[in-house]
Amino acid sequence: MTPTSYFPHKNNQMFVEDIAVSDIAKQVQTPFYCYSHRAITTSFDDYRMAFSDQDALICYAVKANSNQAVLTTLAKLGSGADVVSMGEIKRAILAGIPANKIVYSGVAKTEEEINYALSLGIFQFNVESEPELGLISKVATELNKTAAIAFRINPNVCAQTHEKISTGKAENKFGVPISKARLAYQQAALLPGIKVQGVDVHIGSQLTSLAPFEEAYQHIAQLVEELRADGHDINVIDVGGGLGVTYADEIIPSKLTYAQMVNAQLGHLNCKIIIEPGRSLLANAGILVSSVVFVKSGEEREFLIIDAGMNDLIRPSMYDAYHQIIAVDTSTANADSKTLKTYDIVGPVCETGDTFAKARQVHEAKTGDLMAIMSSGAYGSVMSSTYNTRMLAPEVMVKGCDFSLVRIRPSYEDVIKQDITPDWL
């Protein structure tokens, strides 16, 4: 799936499914996120088909996009959920994802969160440290429940991705070092309220090659054999998420190729396989639609100032991430390259880092023109903030020729009234 697969231009107008993006913009003020229901569904089905000959459960990584409409779409397709907080558990349950399809990851689960997850009866805790295991054991014992656990293993493998989204190296905070894994499992087996059932690994995000996955899964396969020899009943392997997407021109292995590799590395162990995809389900199912506020000529550069900012989509400022930016309406333009111009495309926020693209060629634009920031369906709205007291961008989901607002833009009053001015001021 490319950034434009589900957002093609027809007669010089960008469409999402059967609606022109500009028609949505007549009813929803920019900036707004726009998701294609069909893109999400197709992506999920691709995973389901790819893993159809394995005993696999797809647990969508809720952090990638936790909108209730997105979660409900995936719940109806049979998805489980990979969650990292009580908030995400609540979102998943509310959307209809059953507790027994929820795996709970994250490095710092609190007592309250563990209590909540246990009382619901989630499928598995992915435990990230011995102290966390101790807390889960304590809470489970108090509740007279048993927590099914896997340790998240840190295999010390380089994911060959951006360092800020690399999670499987020894220097990263995630998981239990593979060298200490057998000891950790030995301790877990002795703890009350704990049932050891699996092994978990997630080495990072936006992986564009299968090699790091393969390396990690080889370590995991060997560990499972050792753990079984130690007497542990390991019957679940959670292989994490991480499969990348095309933002620019990256060539990504297909979901089927990935699934075949998982089977080749782990199939002989006859475990239930959990996969936790996030980005590869959602990124290219969404765009951020923005309007040009001003075109400004600097001394050295031409700036296209748009009404979306780093508070709406932080990926370019945080990871220097590349997102294609495309004019929604190209009707005044033709294929002649003279109609293309080079701009720095920036937002309105008072930070130099509020830059979506430098020296980017796009169709010549003027105030009011709509621009689409592509591949924004994952780690877009979920990472947004109200910095500069800018309201969170609304979200829209399109299905066929219908669209619905799936998150409203809060009013300034609603946001400001959350602050409390003490009466002693």
Ligand SMILES: Cc1ncc(COP(=O)(O)O)c(C=O)c1O
């Ligand atoms: C534990 C865990 N599982 C799954 C994911 C989803 O990763 P991705 O969006 O790259 O598929 C993440 C995020 O990287 C994660 O931390």
Ligand SMILES: N[C@@H](CCCC[NH3+])C(=O)O
């Ligand atoms: N937020 C990151 C992905 C992090 C994945 C979380 N483990 C991104 O936008 O690329």
